[in-house]
Amino acid sequence: MRRAMQYLLYSVILLLLVYFSLNLGNFHIPPQQVFSILLAKVTGGPLPETGRYEDVVLLSLRLPRIIMAILVGASLGVAGAVSQGIFRNPLVSPFILGVSSGASFGAGVAIVFFSHIPHAMDFLASLGGLVAVVAAFLIARHPGGFTPRLSLVLAGVIISSFFTSMVGILKYLADTESQLPALTFWMMGSFSAIDWNSLNPVIYVIPVCLLLMIIFSWQLNILSLGDREAAFLGMETEKWKTFFLFLVVISVGAGVARCGVIGWVGLVIPHIARAISGPNHRDVLPLSAFLGAGFLLIADNIARAATSGDVPVGIITALIGTPFFVYFLRRREATIWS
Amino acid sequence: MKFAYNKDAQVLNGLNCEISAGEKIAILGHNGAGKTTFFNVVAGLLKGYEGSVKLDNTELSRMSRVEMARKLALVPQKHEPLFPFLTRDFILMGRYSSIGLFGNPDARDLEIVETAARETGADRFLDRPYNALSGGEMQLALIARSLAQESDVLILDEPSTHLDFRNRFIVMDLVRQISETRKITLLMSLHDPNDVVQFADRVVVMHGGAIVADGKPYEIINEKLLADYFGIRARAISNPEGALFFKALEAID
Numbered sequence: 001m002r003r004a005m006q007y008l009l010y011s012v013i014l015l016l017l018v019y020f021s022l023n024l025g026n027f028h029i030p031p032q033q034v035f036s037i038l039l040a041k042v043t044g045g046p047l048p049e050t051g052r053y054e055d056v057v058l059l060s061l062r063l064p065r066i067i068m069a070i071l072v073g074a075s076l077g078v079a080g081a082v083s084q085g086i087f088r089n090p091l092v093s094p095f096i097l098g099v100s101s102g103a104s105f106g107a108g109v110a111i112v113f114f115s116h117i118p119h120a121m122d123f124l125a126s127l128g129g130l131v132a133v134v135a136a137f138l139i140a141r142h143p144g145g146f147t148p149r150l151s152l153v154l155a156g157v158i159i160s161s162f163f164t165s166m167v168g169i170l171k172y173l174a175d176t177e178s179q180l181p182a183l184t185f186w187m188m189g190s191f192s193a194i195d196w197n198s199l200n201p202v203i204y205v206i207p208v209c210l211l212l213m214i215i216f217s218w219q220l221n222i223l224s225l226g227d228r229e230a231a232f233l234g235m236e237t238e239k240w241k242t243f244f245l246f247l248v249v250i251s252v253g254a255g256v257a258r259c260g261v262i263g264w265v266g267l268v269i270p271h272i273a274r275a276i277s278g279p280n281h282r283d284v285l286p287l288s289a290f291l292g293a294g295f296l297l298i299a300d301n302i303a304r305a306a307t308s309g310d311v312p313v314g315i316i317t318a319l320i321g322t323p324f325f326v327y328f329l330r331r332r333e334a335t336i337w338s
Numbered sequence: 339m340k341f342a343y344n345k346d347a348q349v350l351n352g353l354n355c356e357i358s359a360g361e362k363i364a365i366l367g368h369n370g371a372g373k374t375t376f377f378n379v380v381a382g383l384l385k386g387y388e389g390s391v392k393l394d395n396t397e398l399s400r401m402s403r404v405e406m407a408r409k410l411a412l413v414p415q416k417h418e419p420l421f422p423f424l425t426r427d428f429i430l431m432g433r434y435s436s437i438g439l440f441g442n443p444d445a446r447d448l449e450i451v452e453t454a455a456r457e458t459g460a461d462r463f464l465d466r467p468y469n470a471l472s473g474g475e476m477q478l479a480l481i482a483r484s485l486a487q488e489s490d491v492l493i494l495d496e497p498s499t500h501l502d503f504r505n506r507f508i509v510m511d512l513v514r515q516i517s518e519t520r521k522i523t524l525l526m527s528l529h530d531p532n533d534v535v536q537f538a539d540r541v542v543v544m545h546g547g548a549i550v551a552d553g554k555p556y557e558i559i560n561e562k563l564l565a566d567y568f569g570i571r572a573r574a575i576s577n578p579e580g581a582l583f584f585k586a587l588e589a590i591d
Contacts, residue, residue, distance in 0.1 A: 085420075085421075088420045089420075090420075215440065216439060216440070217441075218437075218439075218440060218441025219439070219441075221421075221423065221427070221431065221441070222431055222434055224419065224420055224421055225417070225419055225431070226417075228383065228414070229414060229417060231381075231382075231383060231403055232381060232383075232407065232410075232411070232412040232414075233407055233431055233432065233434040233435065233487070234403050234404040234406070234407025234408070234434050234435030234487075235403060235434060236402075236403050274421070278422075278424075279421035279422050279423050280423070280427065282441065
């Protein structure tokens, strides 16, 4: 009951934020028109006479972009909380296993070599992310059939740095007029090119992954005790670790393949969630979803409204994220993590 | 039973040991004697052993983790969780093998947690974060969590290592009482022969991955054993009731 009320409150706040975001943009649409267009869409009635492109801007540009920001933000928040729980490390982000650098390499290959093929970017970025994570797993896997967490973290670092250098080679090869800016822009993360088409299949993949992680979130409490302890309590630790990491990679990878690398959300949001809800993952995960969604939506609002251009949202999240993290490190870490 | 981490490192060299229900067994051995490996095998964490380890006539390697958790509970030396779970939630994790997938405890699970907390004295700090407890309180909470597993066997890995003199006694005495009232088999690794004499009714002495002595503590532990296997010249002190105390005098090679 208490949880239900909280989720209701979070949902209302998020909806208000969505409405506010719909009103925001360089193309001015009066708030009452925003409301009537939305109302017409929801009820199926005729669109109000606006004369210009208000409905197109609102429904085809702003709305899909807002939905994408919410989905990606929620997935990064939850994936971050899950990763920190599994690796027992507060400095871990969902990109720890190399998914972002692998995806960057895939995207780079698409930009430099296959820019003429439609969907090459999505496909290669997803593939790159997946290959990186599988490689990290194979490197870390102990001959005895288990995967120690520290080995996984180290393998992730190795894989990340390998793919980062591969991206370096691509940058070196890229045409400086068009390809290099495209690759650089992609790696900073942005929602500027999002339309309804690009929401597919993200709009299904992320909610399913998040729901599964949230349903089984109690397992993370046990997993966070460490492999040995969890095993003694009766847990099949390898299975659960694989289950959660698989969902982390799929949900984060789906977003990265479409929107590029958006840092800091997965690192900072779980800390804020824990400060609000306490350590139980059954509370931390849903709250991280809401906070991540809200945070990334606000960051994207700033990205598209603060300047006349469209600043990559990854820059905004880093600008907000770093001081926030410093604040938490100094004010709360002492009581939260030690 | 034998166990090797790899071909060149045979850690357990043919152990043969039968344990009856309700026994309070201490495993005594210097560092590196194979105690921890032995525990890990018995607890089903290391499955690549040679020979046979049976629990109630079932081969360990055939049991699932849940089945094992219902029969065996482990109290680790020390546990520092990353997250400040409330002690109540921490003890509830002992019910993992019964609560299942979603973590919704029923009334019986909560009752078991309350009982375990009462028996160990952990009920005084149920609503404090586990991380904020003192060393002795943490050990009590760990024992309560193990009791919540409702297993037949309790394995204690050097239970008194991190405790001061008073808490050491409280913990060891509590474990002994629990074993007697709940009819739980105790398997504990201990460093101090004096603890063995005081709290165990059988001692298994390990050396170089093998069992070198097995029997009642006051019959097995003597000055010669301590000199041969622990490199300590000690003097045994006994009182009229027959209790023994070993005073270490000198380290010998």
